[in-house]
Amino acid sequence: MNHIYDEPIQSKTDQELMVWLMDSSIPKTEAEWFAAKEIPKIVARNVKLKNALQTLCDEQNGPPLLRRKDRWQAAMDIARSLLKE
Secondary structure, X not given: OOOOOOOOHHHOOHHHHHHHHXXXXXXXXXXXXXXXXXXXXXXXXXXXXXXXXXXXXXXOOOOXXXXXXXXXXXXXXXXXXXXXX
């Protein structure tokens, strides 16, 4: 599909997105309408989840039980890796 507007929707600011949505000269698919509506929600949820994960990491001071140290360390490594993205 070749549209006049080929850039990913999520790269635009909210204002630019609204201008794009209101421009009837640019054809839009159902998928583009869906993405324009859902991507901001997904991004906002991702920010909340990342903040929650950061808070959990900040509160940790070691594994709850020494026998679970390796599992705890693996989980913390994954969490810290995700927070760097």
